[in-house]
Amino acid sequence: xxxxxxxxxxxxxxxxxxxxxxxxxxxxxxxxxxxxxxxxxxxxxxxxxxxxxxxxxxxxxxxxxxxxxxxxxxxxxxxxxxxxxxxxxxxxxxxxxxxxxxxxxxxxxxxxxxxxxxxxxxxxxxxxxxxxxxxxxxxxxxxxxxxxxxxxxxxxxxxxxxxxxxxxx
Ligand SMILES: Cc1cc2nc3c(=O)[nH]c(=O)nc-3n(C[C@H](O)[C@H](O)[C@H](O)COP(=O)(O)O)c2cc1C
Numbered sequence: 001x002x003x004x005x006x007x008x009x010x011x012x013x014x015x016x017x018x019x020x021x022x023x024x025x026x027x028x029x030x031x032x033x034x035x036x037x038x039x040x041x042x043x044x045x046x047x048x049x050x051x052x053x054x055x056x057x058x059x060x061x062x063x064x065x066x067x068x069x070x071x072x073x074x075x076x077x078x079x080x081x082x083x084x085x086x087x088x089x090x091x092x093x094x095x096x097x098x099x100x101x102x103x104x105x106x107x108x109x110x111x112x113x114x115x116x117x118x119x120x121x122x123x124x125x126x127x128x129x130x131x132x133x134x135x136x137x138x139x140x141x142x143x144x145x146x147x148x149x150x151x152x153x154x155x156x157x158x159x160x161x162x163x164x165x166x167x168x169x
Contacts, residue, residue: 005134013135020139022097029098034136039101041132045124051111053118054125057102059094068094097141101129 004018030038039056047053059067068091075082075090094100105122107115126142133140 005139007135007137013131017131017134019130019141022141022143023092025097025139025141027098030133030136030138034138035099035101038129038132038136041135042103042125042129045121045128047121048117049108049111049113051108051113051118051121053105053107054122055104055106056125056129057104059100059102064095064100067100093143099138103129 004016006012006016029035035058039058042056043052071090071094072087075086079086103122103126105119107118109115111118130140130142
């Protein structure tokens with residue numbers, strides 16, 4: 001295929017979809033209005049029960065260092081004696097690409113909708129976010145990498161997410 005992310009029509013875009021590599025991405029990323037439009041599209045996914053069981057967290061440039069520290073803390077929870085190379089890779093992860101959005105799966109446990117359906121909706125939202133970025137002429141990359149590690153360890157929560165707010169203890 002010689003024309004990736006062909007935005008001449010919705011069908012062409014879906015047929016030619018291709019990720020970019022986050023580590024190769026350069027500025028400019030989307031401005032605030034473009035990013036808001038992408039997130040609105042991302043939220044238009046199948047969502048059984050209309051629970052919105054996902055959250056989007058945009059990591060501002062000035063928050064990248066804090067995010068890197070958070071990832072490192074999470075990694076150290078999981079790995080007893082990480083090497084310097086591992087830690088460097090984790091810190092670099094937080095600084096790549098001009099725009100970084102964290103998609104958090106946040107199932108509503110009180111709902112009768114099964115958790116796995118809610119998690120699939122979060123995955124669909126992530127895919128939709130990538131497609132929305134491509135539709136606006138940007139490239140996107142869906143990465144989990146080390147970031148699958150958000151979890152409650154003992155009684156300490158590494159990150160809490162509430163509607164409209166995020167905090168890192
Ligand atoms: C849930 C999920 C997690 C992923 N995590 C990573 C990752 O951590 N690192 C990576 O290189 N690719 C990851 N990928 C794959 C890339 O997003 C991408 O799909 C892959 O590089 C193939 O490129 P393409 O999207 O152009 O087909 C992940 C894909 C999915 C669906």
